[in-house]
Amino acid sequence: MAQVKKTSVRDAILESATELFTEQGYSNTTLADISRKASVTMSNIYNYYDSKLDVLFAIYEPWLDERIDFVAEETEKIKAPKERMRYLLKYLFSELPADTNCFANNFMQAIVTRKSDEIYTRDLLLRSEEKISEIIRNAIPDSFKEGLSDNIMTHFLFMAHDGFVINYALNGPSRRVDAIIDLLCNMIFNSEPVESSS
Numbered sequence: 167m168a169q170v171k172k173t174s175v176r177d178a179i180l181e182s183a184t185e186l187f188t189e190q191g192y193s194n195t196t197l198a199d200i201s202r203k204a205s206v207t208m209s210n211i212y213n214y215y216d217s218k219l220d221v222l223f224a225i226y227e228p229w230l231d232e233r234i235d236f237v238a239e240e241t242e243k244i245k246a247p248k249e250r251m252r253y254l255l256k257y258l259f260s261e262l263p264a265d266t267n268c269f270a271n272n273f274m275q276a277i278v279t280r281k282s283d284e285i286y287t288r289d290l291l292l293r294s295e296e297k298i299s300e301i302i303r304n305a306i307p308d309s310f311k312e313g314l315s316d317n318i319m320t321h322f323l324f325m326a327h328d329g330f331v332i333n334y335a336l337n338g339p340s341r342r343v344d345a346i347i348d349l350l351c352n353m354i355f356n357s358e359p360v361e362s363s364s
Contacts (some may be wrong), residue, residue: 183200183313186199186203192273193279233262234297237253237301247305247307248305251338263334281314300335
């Protein structure tokens, strides 16, 4: 007879894992910790999730989607393209790393400690890059849009975001974030189209 999965059990697992990851981080949380906090057996966790990484993704994916949808809505309200870009960069480099006790650092910890048998796909990253690229397309000058092919600029911004997340986890907010945002915005909005040499 097939195991009947209960929403209440799944919710208890995810709520407990969210609380533990937020308080003590992914690396310092075990499935046994989650099991105890959720008042479910370890075998019950494995009925729903293949690994701790799988549990994290069940939490992190909707968490990140919600925040990217939020920043997309907020940037739409900003008329000036440079200010729109500045808002996006501030969100990616400052607001998102700090959000929910630096929750994004759990993703960093999970990826670098992933076991070879734990399944990881880049689907969330690629989907997120596409959403952010759309925001950028609506903000930057035409002369800079070539950098959006294959989401190159957005990939760079996510790599920088990862660094800001790690820095936030280690040192708190970066004291240079505003200067970095100014530099990037000035590079983008003061750029002249490059003429190709024949």
